[in-house]
Amino acid sequence: MHENHFGDRLNAAIRKKQTPLVVGLDPRIANLPPQLRNLNAAEAIETFCKSIIDVVASKVPAVKPQSAFFEQLGPEGVTALCNVTHYAREKGLVVIMDAKRGDIGSTAAAYAAAFLDRSESAPWRCDCLTVNPYLGDDSLTPFVDVGNEHGSGIFVLAKTSNPGGTLFQERNFGSTDDHPQQTLFEAVSDHIQSLAAANVGQSGYGSVGAVVGATWPEQLVELRRRMPNAIFLVPGFGAQGGSAADVGGGLDEQGLGAVINSSRGIIFAYEKEQFAAATSWQHAVELATDQAIDAIASETNAGRLRG
Amino acid sequence: MHENHFGDRLNAAIRKKQTPLVVGLDPRIANLPPQLRNLNAAEAIETFCKSIIDVVASKVPAVKPQSAFFEQLGPEGVTALCNVTHYAREKGLVVIMDAKRGDIGSTAAAYAAAFLDRSESAPWRCDCLTVNPYLGDDSLTPFVDVGNEHGSGIFVLAKTSNPGGTLFQERNFGSTDDHPQQTLFEAVSDHIQSLAAANVGQSGYGSVGAVVGATWPEQLVELRRRMPNAIFLVPGFGAQGGSAADVGGGLDEQGLGAVINSSRGIIFAYEKEQFAAATSWQHAVELATDQAIDAIASETNAGRLRG
Numbered sequence A, B: 001m002h003e004n005h006f007g008d009r010l011n012a013a014i015r016k017k018q019t020p021l022v023v024g025l026d027p028r029i030a031n032l033p034p035q036l037r038n039l040n041a042a043e044a045i046e047t048f049c050k051s052i053i054d055v056v057a058s059k060v061p062a063v064k065p066q067s068a069f070f071e072q073l074g075p076e077g078v079t080a081l082c083n084v085t086h087y088a089r090e091k092g093l094v095v096i097m098d099a100k101r102g103d104i105g106s107t108a109a110a111y112a113a114a115f116l117d118r119s120e121s122a123p124w125r126c127d128c129l130t131v132n133p134y135l136g137d138d139s140l141t142p143f144v145d146v147g148n149e150h151g152s153g154i155f156v157l158a159k160t161s162n163p164g165g166t167l168f169q170e171r172n173f174g175s176t177d178d179h180p181q182q183t184l185f186e187a188v189s190d191h192i193q194s195l196a197a198a199n200v201g202q203s204g205y206g207s208v209g210a211v212v213g214a215t216w217p218e219q220l221v222e223l224r225r226r227m228p229n230a231i232f233l234v235p236g237f238g239a240q241g242g243s244a245a246d247v248g249g250g251l252d253e254q255g256l257g258a259v260i261n262s263s264r265g266i267i268f269a270y271e272k273e274q275f276a277a278a279t280s281w282q283h284a285v286e287l288a289t290d291q292a293i294d295a296i297a298s299e300t301n302a303g304r305l306r307g
Helices: A006-017 A041-056 A067-071 A075-090 A105-116 A137-150 A163-169 A184-197 A217-226 A244-250 A281-299 A301-306 B006-017 B041-056 B067-071 B075-090 B105-116 B137-150 B163-169 B184-197 B217-226 B244-250 B281-299 B301-306
Strands: A021-025 A062-065 A094-101 A128-131 A153-159 A208-212 A232-234 A258-262 B021-025 B062-065 B094-101 B128-131 B153-159 B208-212 B232-234 B258-262
Touching (some): A021 A281, A067 A075, A094 A105, A105 A128, A153 A163, A163 B184, A184 B163, A244 A281, B075 B094, B128 B137, B137 B153, B137 B184, B137 B208, B153 B163, B153 B217, B208 B217, B244 B281
Parallel strands (some): A021 A258, B062 B094, B208 B232
8 A cells, every 4th residue: 555545645634634624726707806816717727726725724624626717728727727736736735636537548547647756756646536437447446546556536426516517417227137227326336435435544534536516415414424435625615505514414424434625605705794894805715715614514423523 | 400510520520531530649758759859848848739730730630638747747747738739729639628527507508608609709728628527418518619609529438448438338238118228338428329319410410429439349339329329439450459340330331420530659750660761750650540541441431432
């Protein structure tokens, strides 16, 4: 096992910051604070994200850059993404690259080498990457292998937070000799659990986790039981409608085993009336972060992290 | 309907070049011709891909850059990808960006704007993008909408060419009031067909197509019937094991309705003994391209394109 096992590192970071809250870096140009709008777009999103990192680095275990909003600006945006990623690491944050990659084995190996190689000479050096399971087991193996080699990890999409996620994910597979009747997301979850169980760290979790949306609270509880060794990445908290109570099912009894992502609700807090008293957009980020941390602590097992 | 309907444009390009062969640009560093190995990596892959485009631009309708091999080099590699994309367009080729993106609706909209906006001010200006269906209908809609607005399109993964693609894609959903018993890839295919049928161009095909691997020839025939309005992108021909006869089932009676991708078998032809007589690695690319075009023409309906 790698001395910097990803599951252990993430749980240690959660314990240290006493919260599972992760701040999502989704720099939508249209929502950027007016102060940044005179910069060129790539410069604006880089400055925006670095300022957010400055505010939250002491408060949360990780940030989750959403690649789409950087790729939208072409190569300049991708350069900004890389700079933001490195800046977050320098500030001691775990970096969850939300790029939802997935391809056949030999190509997946290139994505894995791209994002999960943490050597100093590697370009991205992320701590983990979100991955799509549609292409099956041999499309996940290269990510698992590179992750084990470099102490990085993946979060595999199981149940996504969007309404349309039900279309295929909630359809039921009939029973076979090999499997009982189960939904697609349950079948994917069982595979994630088997990958997580194959490389469990000292914290009891593997380096392969699952994306399970906060918008499906009952499923979160059921999937927590189904994948006891998989750390959850829970999107959909805040702007997408999941409440602090809703996300609680993703956490274990110690308040570990999951990270809860909030993006818009925190990074664009300056737009909200409730933070109108903030002295700057960064101050609004700080207030919104504190509020989210407190809400999660008071309504879930995350409160136990405060010991 | 957009005056430059993607399905019509692609079929017209196939007709003009009299072949459905597409050359996949998968610049694996380890396989680059020795002549390029003294350049820095990003420069080497850009030079390599542009040289291939020079050779094949008069012969094939489209190229398919595989984003992973560029992303592997970080922002410099992504800049190379963008330059290669623009170069291919200048040379009159349709550009199929193989990046297999997919995310929830609001983020999918950013990916769609990134890759499928063909305005001169847009960064990527691709003709189409490969997309992963796991996140469901609302994750595909933004790509369809941007495609319809800009005359671009998508290929949605239905049945992938890798062995592990069977793990989830071939599992059977039980019958429900809304659906008969069907596999996941059949359910995805039915959805693709409904999207394709909603925007059929003069060629009889929509701007939403399907990825169906050449490594499953019987399924290719069955899926051709199942998705009469979806253009197919058929990977797996050549190095992955699909023969020219195997890919035939993807084409309609006129030899239209599908593009057949070959990557390694063409771009690294210089490594193969059968092309040892080539005077340069570019000459090997030319010979391998001609051979693939001829094999497809003689063993499938593509021969009818030669009129």
